[in-house]
Amino acid sequence: MSEPVSETVGKPVSETVSETGHGLFSDRPRSPWADVLRQFRSHGGAVAGVVILGLLVLAVVVGPFLWRLDPAFIAPKATDMFKMRNLAPSLAHPFGTDQLGRDQLARMLAGGRVSLAVGFVAMLISLFIGTTVGVLAGYVRWLDGPLMRLTDLFLALPLLPLLLVMVMLFRDALASVLGPEAGAFLLIVGAIGLTSWMQAARIVRGDVLALKEREFVLAARSIGTPPHLIVLHHILPNVISPIMVAATLGFASAIITESALSFLGLGFPPDFPTWGRLLFEGVEYMQADPNRVLFPGVAISLTVLSINYIGDGLRDALDPRLRRR
């Protein structure tokens, strides 16, 4: 105890204040993120999820630089192409080849990039819309009715036909502006985001409705906190756990929706691989070559599962009431 005191005694006050000391004599409050990290690490599933997701991300980001086969390469001569078709896994092609003789590993790596990016961005869009709608509906009384009817409307819409119409209407327009790949990415991400925010909105609205009647909101108003800061500073941190759960579910369902769209031929251009597309292409050859569905299927499942576990761990870690000291 006496040691840190003697250290600080000689210094001018201003200097000791700026120091980030430790323990009892630290002047700055210890960062709450340290606590979050500690709690997160005690959640075994979440840590495993981080490791697996990290490996998957690392593989799709770095992998194509190490495994240099072109995922779109088809042997130019028909005889060569026939020789390359539907090969079983070997050293030359660890995941085998598809019906056109393209290397499956290279396609998995390229497809993973697209699938993970689609899932992540679509999740962000749907979370942003869902949280905004939910908070506004819950907090602003006169917006509640209109926004919730809008949510009901979206829930009642048959989503797949809606997605099809959106893709039909905007694909060419976007492709001509941004190029076919970027255009398709934006379109799919936007379409998935715009049609999957409703669950998050409902959950957030319900929580906000309950939270705004809590006494700490009254206490915040009693010290003059303006409404937008009450929402941002007092209410949002309290709904972070349902948002986290919605986020992980959203990520998973975005990957799956993208797969469904690709299957219908309305996703990315046909020669552009995603995990969903590889899976559905493989279905035809499932009996002859189970690896064709196994690899993309396992990749999707591992991703979704590890993200769900991460969300679970984050929810626990972000809630200070569950955090152990």
Next chain:
Amino acid sequence: MQQGGDIGATRPVLDVRRLKTVFNLGSAEVHAVNDVSFHVRRGELLGVVGESGSGKSVTMMSLVGLLASPPAEVRGGEVLLDGIDILKLTPRALSDIRGARIGFVFQDPMTSLNPVLTVGDQLAEPLIRHKGMDRRRAAARAVELLEMVGIPDARARMSGYPHQFSGGMRQRVMIAIALACEPDLLIADEPTTALDVTIQAQIIDLMQDLRQKLGMAVIWITHDLGVVAEIADRVMVMYGGQVVEEAPVRDLFAAPRHPYTRALLRTVPALDGARLHRLNTIEGQPPILFEAPGACSFRHRCDHADAQCACVNPDCCKVAAARDATDDPKSGHFVACHHVPALPGAEARAVAVDA
């Protein structure tokens, strides 16, 4: 204990005149606050007593726009804070006053702190909002505030969350937040009701201590007549959304005039003497006011009620001078009852105050 005397002549920091608040429920209206007039002087502690549903909290919350609107609606009256009518301010300007010039402490410290924010964050909030401090200066000031309200090891506890604090500690934190910007007026809405008796005594001592240090006015809402007798300079008794009696604390306890006040004082269990009888109660329930009172609202529970009580609502009139008499026309013993004779020449209180 500090009593009226020397500070009696200073002008009121808060002067409320004929405040009316109504809850509009669509199909019905509830007249929760009816023509309530009162004032608090600098450094004074005004105790507000009355049973649940008598309009104490609603009155105080409508002063500064804390009631959700709709359904609540302030229908009339003036709230003068240092001479400026704050009911006429925009919501934004009113929120500049809340926390800066009028602080609030609520009943239940277990629920009035945000569970997911650190205590330090919540203490810094009014400082950043009203004093324009940056985070570091606000944090340094917050440590001082925690020390001021007697939280040991304040610096380390800044990063703690509310659930790591005991009830009494949390109420200390709430007080520190309310006092962060050194308000002119602190409104404490049953600040000790949710605490056990020993903690209650500590919090009362702390509030008295801080009041003397900072020289602020305090409005203390409570059910506990014992607490009021100990700490208040003046007491206001509310019933049915009206002020039924108001007097300096000694006058009120020595000579309660209104039948409701007397009944209220009789319900206090005595610690000495025989305990052979049941606790005294006031029969019946307080009224739910679906219309503005046109008659004495206590008449159904009052032993003295007669025909006049049923058709005329008594005004709150001065019935006696304050015992430690000052020249201030605002001080004295005021009662709203037909059966308590007013001083000759005394008019209805709100009118007298306006003059």
